[in-house]
Amino acid sequence: MYKEREEMNVFEIVNNQVTFAPQALMIKPFREIWDNDKSKDKFQATLELSYVYYMSDERSNYMYILDEDERHDSICLDIDLGENWIKPSYIDEAIAYYKRLSETTSTKLLESTRGVIEKISGFLDAIDINERDPRTQKPIHDITKITSAVEKIPKLIKALNDIEKEIIKEKELKAQSGNKIVGMFDTNEGI
Numbered sequence: 001m002y003k004e005r006e007e008m009n010v011f012e013i014v015n016n017q018v019t020f021a022p023q024a025l026m027i028k029p030f031r032e033i034w035d036n037d038k039s040k041d042k043f044q045a046t047l048e049l050s051y052v053y054y055m056s057d058e059r060s061n062y063m064y065i066l067d068e069d070e071r072h073d074s075i076c077l078d079i080d081l082g083e084n085w086i087k088p089s090y091i092d093e094a095i096a097y098y099k100r101l102s103e104t105t106s107t108k109l110l111e112s113t114r115g116v117i118e119k120i121s122g123f124l125d126a127i128d129i130n131e132r133d134p135r136t137q138k139p140i141h142d143i144t145k146i147t148s149a150v151e152k153i154p155k156l157i158k159a160l161n162d163i164e165k166e167i168i169k170e171k172e173l174k175a176q177s178g179n180k181i182v183g184m185f186d187t188n189e190g191i
Contacts, residue, residue, distance in 0.1 A: 010024045010027075010030070010098065010101065011024075011049075011052075011053040011057055013059070016045075018046075018049065018050040018053045018054070020049055020053075024049075027097070029090065029093045029094035029097040030049065030052075030094055030097075032046050032090045032093075032094070032096055033048045033049055033052070033090060033091065034049075035089065036088070041142075042077060045131070046082055047079055047080070048081075048091060049094075050079055051075055051076075051079065051081060051087075051091065052091065052095050052098055053098075054071075054075045054079070055068070055071060055072065055075060055095055056095045056098045056099050057102065057171075058102070058107055058110060058164065058167045058168070058171070059167075059168055059171055062074060062075055063114075063164075066114055066115075066118045068095060072087070092112050092158075099141075104167075104170065106163065106166055106170060107167060110160070110163045110164060110167060113156070113160050113163060114160065116156070116177060117156055117157075117160060118154070120149065120153070124146075124149070124150070127141055128141075128185045129141060129143065129146075132176070
């Protein structure tokens with residue numbers, strides 16, 4: 001038996017554009033973005049709401065960029081917020097709210113998996129195979145352990161991709177089923 005989780009379906013991609021549900025503007029963090037844009041066309045507010053989506057939604061094409069500063073720079077460049085755009089604090093509040101709104105057991109697992117892969121990548125980047133112990137002149141790093149770790153990377157990547165696909169399916173199911181979603185790992189067990 002699965003546990004249902006109430007979530008609001010705030011953002012969707014329609015015709016390659018970020019769209020948001022009208023009821024999203026009833027939620028304080030999103031309404032603040034909208035209200036701070038005094039123009040009639042609300043172009044800046046639309047860009048900023050898109051920024052919230054791209055920075056925090058697991059379906060975002062930018063989520064592979066694990067470093068949030070790098071993700072920020074890439075998004076700003078791509079959606080024409082400009083490299084001099086100074087992110088207002090209400091944007092951070094909207095991102096934090098949206099992350100809380102979207103969190104499931106599956107998204108927590110995905111974030112953890114990405115973190116592990118990032119650490120492994122950093123470890124492999126830092127290894128100098130030629131590094132020697134100054135006293136013995138023997139290699140510091142065991143090449144068999146390194147190659148063993150490298151051989152396991154495809155399994156990690158497959159696991160990451162499977163989790164990402166499952167989360168996208170969950171979000172699509174939520175959009176089709178009136179904002180109720182069953183998380184991949186959410187059950188009634190122990191409740």
